Amino acid sequence: MSTNRSNDRCSFTFADGRHCRTPRQTDHPYLCSFHARKEAQALAGQEAGKDIAYHLSGSYVSACDLSSALGRLFAAVAQGQVKPKTASTLSGPNPRTNPAPSPK
Numbered sequence: 001m002s003t004n005r006s007n008d009r010c011s012f013t014f015a016d017g018r019h020c021r022t023p024r025q026t027d028h029p030y031l032c033s034f035h036a037r038k039e040a041q042a043l044a045g046q047e048a049g050k051d052i053a054y055h056l057s058g059s060y061v062s063a064c065d066l067s068s069a070l071g072r073l074f075a076a077v078a079q080g081q082v083k084p085k086t087a088s089t090l091s092g093p094n095p096r097t098n099p100a101p102s103p104k
């Protein structure tokens with residue numbers, strides 16, 4: 001029986017309180033390879049969000065700002081940092097999925 005269980009197992013805790021029992025990735029301090037990859041993707045997604053928000057945070061958004069933000073968004077989707085459905089929502093109204101309200 002191992003006396004050093006906490007150091008050789010993933011320390012990820014699921015929403016229901018269970019712990020991941022997968023062995024820890026050798027070059028990661030506390031997560032298995034699956035959860036280390038998920039954590040890296042989440043951090044990259046947050047970084048992409050900060051980059052996109054930077055271009056859109058001014059009181060005036062120029063065409064260049066919008067183009068830069070969309071370029072960063074497309075790159076983030078291509079790299080798997082942002083889900084395509086999220087990008088579709090962020091990129092504006094789509095007549096097929098999100099029609100603009102009709103004037104009454």
Ligand SMILES: [Zn+2]
Nearest residue numbers: 010020032035
């Ligand atoms: Zn894990």
